Structures are given as structure tokens and as C-alpha cells.
Amino acid sequence: MPQHPHLVVVGGGFAGLWASRALADAPLRITLVDRRNHHLFQPLLYQVATAGLSAPDIAAPLRHILGKQRNVEVRLGEVTVIDKNTRQLQLGDGSQLGYDMLLLASGATHAYFGHDEWAGDAPGLKTLDDALYLRRKLLLAFERAEAESDPAKRAAWLSFAIVGGGPTGVELAGTLAEIARHTLKNEFRHINPADAKVRLVEAGPRVLSSFPEALSLKARRQLEKLGVEVLTGTPVSHIDGQGFQLGDTHVPARTVVWAAGVAASPLARTLDVPLDRAGRVLVEPDLSVPGHPEIFVGGDLVALTQANGRPVPGVAPAAKQMGKYVAQVISARLAGKPAPAAFRYNDQGNLATIGRMAAIVHVGKLQLSGLLAWWFWLAAHVFFLIGFRNRLVVLLNWAVAYWSYQRSARIILGDADEGDGKEPAG
Amino acid sequence: MPQHPHLVVVGGGFAGLWASRALADAPLRITLVDRRNHHLFQPLLYQVATAGLSAPDIAAPLRHILGKQRNVEVRLGEVTVIDKNTRQLQLGDGSQLGYDMLLLASGATHAYFGHDEWAGDAPGLKTLDDALYLRRKLLLAFERAEAESDPAKRAAWLSFAIVGGGPTGVELAGTLAEIARHTLKNEFRHINPADAKVRLVEAGPRVLSSFPEALSLKARRQLEKLGVEVLTGTPVSHIDGQGFQLGDTHVPARTVVWAAGVAASPLARTLDVPLDRAGRVLVEPDLSVPGHPEIFVGGDLVALTQANGRPVPGVAPAAKQMGKYVAQVISARLAGKPAPAAFRYNDQGNLATIGRMAAIVHVGKLQLSGLLAWWFWLAAHVFFLIGFRNRLVVLLNWAVAYWSYQRSARIILGDADEGDGKEPAG
Numbered sequence: 075m076p077q078h079p080h081l082v083v084v085g086g087g088f089a090g091l092w093a094s095r096a097l098a099d100a101p102l103r104i105t106l107v108d109r110r111n112h113h114l115f116q117p118l119l120y121q122v123a124t125a126g127l128s129a130p131d132i133a134a135p136l137r138h139i140l141g142k143q144r145n146v147e148v149r150l151g152e153v154t155v156i157d158k159n160t161r162q163l164q165l166g167d168g169s170q171l172g173y174d175m176l177l178l179a180s181g182a183t184h185a186y187f188g189h190d191e192w193a194g195d196a197p198g199l200k201t202l203d204d205a206l207y208l209r210r211k212l213l214l215a216f217e218r219a220e221a222e223s224d225p226a227k228r229a230a231w232l233s234f235a236i237v238g239g240g241p242t243g244v245e246l247a248g249t250l251a252e253i254a255r256h257t258l259k260n261e262f263r264h265i266n267p268a269d270a271k272v273r274l275v276e277a278g279p280r281v282l283s284s285f286p287e288a289l290s291l292k293a294r295r296q297l298e299k300l301g302v303e304v305l306t307g308t309p310v311s312h313i314d315g316q317g318f319q320l321g322d323t324h325v326p327a328r329t330v331v332w333a334a335g336v337a338a339s340p341l342a343r344t345l346d347v348p349l350d351r352a353g354r355v356l357v358e359p360d361l362s363v364p365g366h367p368e369i370f371v372g373g374d375l376v377a378l379t380q381a382n383g384r385p386v387p388g389v390a391p392a393a394k395q396m397g398k399y400v401a402q403v404i405s406a407r408l409a410g411k412p413a414p415a416a417f418r419y420n421d422q423g424n425l426a427t428i429g430r431m432a433a434i435v436h437v438g439k440l441q442l443s444g445l446l447a448w449w450f451w452l453a454a455h456v457f458f459l460i461g462f463r464n465r466l467v468v469l470l471n472w473a474v475a476y477w478s479y480q481r482s483a484r485i486i487l488g489d490a491d492e493g494d495g496k497e498p499a500g
Numbered sequence: 501m502p503q504h505p506h507l508v509v510v511g512g513g514f515a516g517l518w519a520s521r522a523l524a525d526a527p528l529r530i531t532l533v534d535r536r537n538h539h540l541f542q543p544l545l546y547q548v549a550t551a552g553l554s555a556p557d558i559a560a561p562l563r564h565i566l567g568k569q570r571n572v573e574v575r576l577g578e579v580t581v582i583d584k585n586t587r588q589l590q591l592g593d594g595s596q597l598g599y600d601m602l603l604l605a606s607g608a609t610h611a612y613f614g615h616d617e618w619a620g621d622a623p624g625l626k627t628l629d630d631a632l633y634l635r636r637k638l639l640l641a642f643e644r645a646e647a648e649s650d651p652a653k654r655a656a657w658l659s660f661a662i663v664g665g666g667p668t669g670v671e672l673a674g675t676l677a678e679i680a681r682h683t684l685k686n687e688f689r690h691i692n693p694a695d696a697k698v699r700l701v702e703a704g705p706r707v708l709s710s711f712p713e714a715l716s717l718k719a720r721r722q723l724e725k726l727g728v729e730v731l732t733g734t735p736v737s738h739i740d741g742q743g744f745q746l747g748d749t750h751v752p753a754r755t756v757v758w759a760a761g762v763a764a765s766p767l768a769r770t771l772d773v774p775l776d777r778a779g780r781v782l783v784e785p786d787l788s789v790p791g792h793p794e795i796f797v798g799g800d801l802v803a804l805t806q807a808n809g810r811p812v813p814g815v816a817p818a819a820k821q822m823g824k825y826v827a828q829v830i831s832a833r834l835a836g837k838p839a840p841a842a843f844r845y846n847d848q849g850n851l852a853t854i855g856r857m858a859a860i861v862h863v864g865k866l867q868l869s870g871l872l873a874w875w876f877w878l879a880a881h882v883f884f885l886i887g888f889r890n891r892l893v894v895l896l897n898w899a900v901a902y903w904s905y906q907r908s909a910r911i912i913l914g915d916a917d918e919g920d921g922k923e924p925a926g
Contacts, residue, residue, distance in 0.1 A: 111639065111912040128554035130909035137687035138910065147689045150643045150912075167647075203913055213537065217576045221593075261563035263573045464908070466900075467893055474892075482890070483556035484564070486537040486576075487629055 078103050078145075081404065082163060082173040084153050084341070086113050086136045088390050089179035089372030092397030098143050100405050105171065107163075109152035111135055114202060115459050117390055118468070120242055122205035124249040125213065125483040126475060129202045131468055134461045153180070155344045158366055175368045177400055178341065178355070182374035182388065185337035185352070192313040196332040199242055206487065208331065212250065213486050215329045216258060219265045226326075232270040233327040235318055237310050238334030239276030239283070241426045244293060246331060247274040248429025251301040256430075256479040272302045273327070275320065277309035277334075282426050282434065284387065289434045292443040296432040310334075336388065338375050345369070350377040359416030360403055361396060370403070372396040378417070386419045390458075395420060425451045430479075504529050504571075507830065508589060508599035510579050510767070512539050512562045514816050515605035515798030518823030524569050526831050531597065533589070535578035537561055540628060541885050543816055544894070546671040548631035550679060551639065551909040552901060555628045557894055560887045579606070581770045584792055601794045603826055604767065604781070608800035608814065611763030611778070618739040622758040625668055632913065634757065638676065639912050641755045642684060645691045652752075658696040659753040661744055663736050664760030665702025665709070667852045670719060672757055673700040674855025677727040682856075682905040698728045699753070701746065703735035703760070708852050708860065710813065715860045718869040722858040736760075762814065764801050771795070776803040785842030786829055787822060796829070798822040804843070812845045816884075821846060851877045856905075 078101045083090045086108035094106050112133040121127040140146045149171075155164035156178070163171040184198030197208055212234070219231035232254075236247045251272045258267035274281065274297060280290045281297070281304060294304050305320065312319035317326040338353035347363050348356045354377035355363060361376065363369040373393035378386045386392050399417045406413055423437030425447075433447040442450060452472065459465050471482060504527045509516045512534040520532050538559040547553040566572045575597075581590035582604070589597040610624030623634055638660070645657035658680075662673045677698045684693035700707065700723060706716045707723070707730060720730050731746065738745035743752040764779035773789050774782045780803035781789060787802065789795040799819035804812045812818050825843045832839050849863030851873075859873040868876060878898065885891050897908060 111643070111910070125556075128556040129913065130551075130554040130911050133911045135687075135910045137684075138906070141685075141687040148687075149647070151647075169647075202911065206913070217537070221575070221577075221595075258563075259567075261561075261567040261574075461908070466896055467908075470892055470896065480564070482887070482893075483554075484537070484561045485556050485559045485628065487555065487632070 079174040079408070080105065080172065081175045081177065082107060082171060083177045083179065084108075084163070085179040085181055085339075085373070086110070086148075087116070087179060087181050087373055088393035089397040089400075090177060091136070091139065092394045093177055093179070093372060093401045094140060094146055094397075095143070096398050096401030097404065098145065100145070100401075101408060102145055102404070104146040105149055105173075106136060106140065106146055107149045107151055107153055107165070107171070108136060109150070109166070110201070111137065111150055112202075113139060113460060115464075116200075117455055118459070119199055119202070119205050120245040120249065122202065122483070123199055123208040123212070123246065124253060125209050125481040125485075126249070127468060127471055128483045129206060131464055131471070132459070133202060134464065139460065153341060156341065156369075158345060158363075158369060161368070173368075175370070175404060177370045177372055177397075178345070178375060179372040179393070179397070180339040180341050180375060182336040182338055183340075184332055185335040186332065187335055189313070192332065195315045196237060196313045196318075196330040198332040199246070200336075209483070210486050211329060212253075213484060216254075216262070216265070216267055216270075217486075218328070220262050221264075228265065229269075229271075230316065230326040231328045232265065232267075233273075233317070233325070233329070234270060235273045235275055235325065235327045235330045237275050237313070237318070237330060237332050239274055239278070239281035239304070239306065240333060241282065243274055243276070243331075243333035244281055244297065245427055245429075246333060247272055247302045248297055248300050248427070248432065251297075252430045252479075253481065255301055257481050257484075259479075268301075271327075273325070274302050274304050275308075275310055275318070276304070276306045279307055281306065285424060285426070285434060285436050286441065289436055289441055289443060293426065293428055293434050296428045296434075296443070300429045300432070336374065342371075342375055352377070360413060361400055361417050362403075370400045372400055380419055386417075389424075391422055392419050425454060427451045505600040505834070506531065506598065507601045507603065508533060508597060509603045509605065510534075510589070511605035511607055511765075511799070512536070512574075513542070513605060513607050513799055514819035515823040515826075516603060517562070517565065518820045519603055519605070519798060519827045520566060520572055520823075521569070522824050522827030523830065524571065526571070526827075527834060528571055528601075528830070530572045531575055531599075532562065532566065532572055533575045533577055533579055533591070533597070534562060535576070535592070536627070537563065537576055538628075539565060539886060541890075542626075543881055544885070545625055545628070545631050546668055546675065548628065548909070549625055549634040549638070549672065550675040551635050551907040551911075552675070553894060553897055554909045555632060557890055557897070558885070559628060560890065565886065579767060582767065582795075584771060584789075584795060587794070599794075601796070601830060603796045603798055603823075604771070604801060605798040605819070605823070606765040606767050606801060608762040608764055609766075610758055611761040612758065613761055615739070618758065621741045622663060622739045622744075622756040624758040625672070626762075635909070636912050637755060638679075639910060642680075642688065642691070642693055642696075643912075644754070646688050647690075654691065655695075655697075656742065656752040657754045658691065658693075659699075659743070659751070659755070660696060661699045661701055661751065661753045661756045663701045663739070663744070663756060663758050665700055665704070665707030665730070665732065666759060667708065669700055669702070669757075669759035670707055670723065671853055671855075672759060673698055673728045674723055674726050674853070674858065677723075678856045678905075679907065681727055683907050683910075685905075694727075697753075699751070700728050700730050701734075701736055701744070702730070702732045705733055707732065711850060711852070711860060711862050712867065715862055715867055715869060719852065719854055719860050722854045722860075722869070726855045726858070762800065768797075768801055778803070786839060787826055787843050788829075796826045798826055806845060812843075815850075817848055818845050851880060853877045 254270035
């Protein structure tokens, strides 16, 4: 009996995981390779960074999710090179892995638009390690301010800037303002945490630009109500450990967070096929690579323009849909059936949360903002979390946070005297 | 109006925190210094190491616990030297802190009995960072075994040793056996996690030697039932990255955990007063330092023999009682009242858990083992956890674990390819 064909899925994010699950009954051997042992619910990553949730609350072990699916093997490791001619993957530990079909879904990382030197002073938020590092940095800034007697230096420790007015930037800025004004109340003796300045800096004309202008404006007002200063229309031209430059103004800020841009995983470059400016793969309408129907791309790594002329956005629902679509194409091919029609992104709406009880929602003709939108956002996010236990814990955390303003994960890992921890320390 | 006297409390563990809280109404300025920002519920630390709980589940920010107690200031920092003649503390950041009264409660760390070279290959468990490091090491061992094709090397990755048969060693060994046999079931394709060997090595004649012999024997039987091999009566004579030496036998084991001994915080040495062999301070019956009635010692740092000839044990209830007692002594002194009678440890019983639904309990004449003891243990531990939310989340985690055998915190932080992570990475 011939062996089933071997599908390798690179990346256990939404695209890779949804494709693997959709192929549970397919006559395939599937190997899912990820350099992390867990699937991460990225839409709530900012909650880990801001100490509202703990790391395991928003992650689930890939082996556990896929344990009972007998045609899948999970492999912990990092794919470093794809050789599409020999159909071999090179792994970080020196081993090789051959494939008959490949789904490349290794996602995106933050991009500094040619300013990689900012990475050290303006960390981004893509992984759990990033989130724990950011949590430590944010909490330690208040500690440093408390210990500082010089007023100007103290003010710089209490000055926070978030660069990038997309969903992550807005979530971080809103939550940080809430922490300063409410969560930390009464806890310090030499500073008033509510004196903290939280600035959200967006180079474009408005925050949350993927939403209609009216909602975008409402989001800005909600942010301002929470105490965030929103600076739009000017790009940041310099960042270092002391602050950032905005046009002619230097703004002191010991804590700058980067939420301004993403670039495709560098693995895409080793495919040696045409990429767009952000390093994403210009795929065929069936998400395969031009000239290589056995290689598919999914998730944030895809550059695809829809029939309406708009690109498929790099959001979780799009990644899930791509994963399921690739599974359909593969299943049809294995069954000798005609291929399904070209991939079409089914836009189910757009949600963004801003802070305590504030959010905006855009679903079809429905536009919501404020408390109602927040409940909508909460329900959608908790519903889509993988794992029964996660949902319960996250709901419980939110219920407690709702009544008490408390954030239960305010734990600084690593020694406090180890500086601000350039190395992720927990 | 003269300023209130200044009490400095070093360490926010059970002794320091309980003393601070008991002095809420005292005419004192209190500064609580800790190098961590959180109080840690150490009795459940092994659950973080074995992925049953997340770090924030068993920790609470000191600032939050003490935020509303207006006579306390929390300071994040590490005390490095005590100068009892000038009544000054030297901190790690170079600053100084003067005191009128001092409570030294900086706890204990693991001790390798003259074999500090074992520290790298046999990490211990005292802090959250230790627990997260251990979690990563334990989970990665199964990953390495899965990726290894050589049978002997694979067996070494599946060989675990816990050195030290006290409560921590027993908890770790029992839980690890449970993970191998139940939690990881179905999740691997090249190994059977149930093949893992878990050995508990104790130099003395029996495990849990602080319990009556009959209970100690029951604990051993429960461990063996869970699949742990218990080796008593021979001390480990060598440990390296490949295994350990027990008498004439070399046992291959890529993962060795140290739970064999503790030594007092090195800060005690800077007091320049008589210490016992473990570096603990030989205190007066009122827990003060000989010749220095303004300096008290609490918790694991105390060496004190009770009237019955037995030492006060290094356990959480003893630390809490010492903290409260020191608060009484200080309050009496401030009020000009006679000092309370000498400190007496009120032994409320002794509990140890062994694994899933197995524990032993010794309270007065009551001796329990098995499931009933486990419920007793669970109730006591959840009841004593600080913070409403912690209790709910921990109970919820246990309820889910009870029904599903799942351990929700099985998240490996840090890149998988970064080796076994000598640096705490999460």
C-alpha cells in the first residue's frame, strides 16, 4: 500500500491550525512545524502585555489541540530555508524535512521601516515573550518613577508613547491609561500614577484607519476620554532610550512601544518567488505559489488583492478562512475533483477595543461604539478563544477586572535590579 | 510633632507581609523592601513548575496588598548589606536606607551542600523564575525525546530525577509522573510519554521525614502507585548534564531537579552575628538578634529551638506566626507595655500532597492519607491563597484538571531552538 502524501504545514497560527484541522479525514500525513509549542490567540496578546491576563490564558499547546487527530504530527522546530526544487525544508537544528505539499503560514513580525536600530528602545508585540517583556517594562517604569527624586527624570519615566494607531496601538494606549488612572491608584507614595502621560502617535491622518471615518473619530474621542493624547499626521523620525522625535519636537519618554508596522516572516524570501514590499508572497487566486501548485501560503504571509480591489487584511478571520480554503483545494485535488473557485475573503466585520468598556464595531451596515460595542467585542473574542478552560478563566478575569479595576497578572518576573530587562525575562 | 519611628521590613514573604499587616494601626513608618514586586504563595510553586497554574495565579503585587495601608511604603529593590552599628541598609542600586527597627525576613535559597557546580544541571525551585525555567526544561525534555532517534539518548531524555524527598521533591515527582502517564497521552507520535522514568532520590531512610513513619510509608506507596521509583538511603554523589551518580550506579537522566536543601539568604551573613550551619540567625526567644533588640528576624532565616527541643520548621505557618509575633513585640514596645512571652510555634499540622488525589495529613492525633487527605490539602491551600480572584482561578483550574487531566499552562516560552534555556526565559 503506498504511503499517503506528506503535507507539511509551517506555523501553528490561525491559518496553519485551521487548515490542519480541516484535513482531519484527508488521506494525508500532515506534519505541523512551529518553533513554539503553542497556538496563540493573538487578538488578546495586548492583555498579557498589560497584565490583565496571564500567558497560558491565551495560548494552548499545539500537541494538545491536535493530539487526537491521528494524521497529524506536531514538530517543535524552526524552518529556516525552503528548497522548492528538491521539496525539502531545512530546520534550525540542522535536520531536513521533505514534503509533497507545503502550506507556508509562518506569519509576520514587526517591521521598523528601515530603522532596525529602534528595535531595542521600542519593542513590538507579536509573541508571548514580547508581551511578558513589555509587561515588565511598563510595570518597571512606574517603579523607576517612584524611586526617582529628580522631577524631570520622574516625568520621563511616567511618559509612555505607543507608535502606531492600528488596533494593537489603540488597545495598548487605552489600557495603559486605564492602568495609570485606576489600577495603580493608592499604590505609590511618591508619585501619582494618574500623572502618567500616555501618547498614541500615528503618522496617518487618523487612528484605526481600516474603519469608516465616523467610527475612527469616535475611537479617538474615547481614547481622549480615557486620558490618552492622540497625535496624528506626523511620523516619528527618531527613537532612543530617552524619548522620540516628532517633527521639530523632542518628547521625553522612557517607554516607547512599537505598534506601527509588520513585515512578513523572513522565511518567505527563501521561496525565491515575487514578494510585495512588505515581503509577502504574491499568490495565485487559489493561494498557491506561481509555478508551484504544491506550495500554498496562508495568513499574514499572503499578498492578495480581491476582486473589489482591496487587499485581504492581515486579521485572524482572514487567516482562518485561508486555512480552510487551502484544505478544500488539497482535498479536492486528492479526490480528483475540480478545484474550488478562487479564494474570497468573507468580511464578517471589524472590531477594535479601546479600553475599559469602550470599543468600535463595524459589521455590514451596523456601526457601534462605546459600551455596547465593547460587549460585542468581548463576546466575540471570548467565543473564539480555543479551549473550554481558557474561556472560563478569561471571562472570570474580566468579571473581576470589571468590578475591581484590578489586573491580576501584575507580576514582574526576573530580578528588579536587572535593569529594564533587555532580554525577555519572563 | 516628632516623626514616627521607621521600621524597615526586608522581604515580602509570609513573615514580612504578616508583620506589616499586623502593624497597620501602629504609630510607625514602615518600608517594605523586596527585590520582587509580588508576594508569592510558595506552597503552590511546584504547580507553576509542572504547568498546572500560571505564574500570576499564585502571586499578588505587594503594592496592591498593602496599597490602602497608609503607614506602609513598598520599595522595589535588593538589600545587599546591613550595617547594624549605623542602622543603615545598603541597596543594590547604590542607595541607602536608614531604620530605627528592622525585620529581616529575606528567606532562603537552595543549597547544594558544597556542590555549587551542580546548580546548572540540577536547578532548584524557590522563585517564579525558577518555576518557569523548570517548566520549560520539563516540557522540552519530552520534545527532545520525540525528536531523538537513538534509543539510549531518547531514554535519557525521558529519564527524570528529583533529588530530595521533602514536600517539594514529593510534589514534583508525583505530578511529573502524572503528566507523563496522563496529561501527555496521545500527544506524541514517536515516543510514549508513559515510558518516562521518574525517580525520587532521598539520601535519608524515608521521604517526608517530618511526618510520622506510618504516613511517610503511605506517601511512598502512593508515589509508587503513580509510577515514581523511590530511591532512599543513598546520597547523590555527582550530577552533570547526562545524569547522576548514586553509590556505584550511574543513572542517565537529562533532567535532574534539586529539591534537597535550603540555605539562608546570604544577607544574614552581613549582620555579623552567630549563624547556624545553614546560615540562619541564632535569635533570642523574642526573635531579636543578640545585643540588638531593634533587629528582628523572621521566617526561614530564623534558627530557633523550641522548649520541646525541636527546631521551628521552615514552613509558611511558622513564618506567618513569627511575623505576627514580631508585630506584637514592636507594638508592646511602642506602647511602653511589657514584652509578650517568648515566641512559641503553634503547630497546626502538617500536610503534603503527592499527586492526583493523593496526599498525607497529620494534624494532632489525626493521620489521613489518600483522597480524603488530598481534599483536606486542597481546601487548606486554596483557602490560604491571597486574593479573591486567585482562589477562584485556582479552584477552576483544579476542577478542570480533575476532570480532564489537562494542565492548562503547558506553554514553553522562549524559542524552542534556544537549547534548554540556561537563562530563565519565561
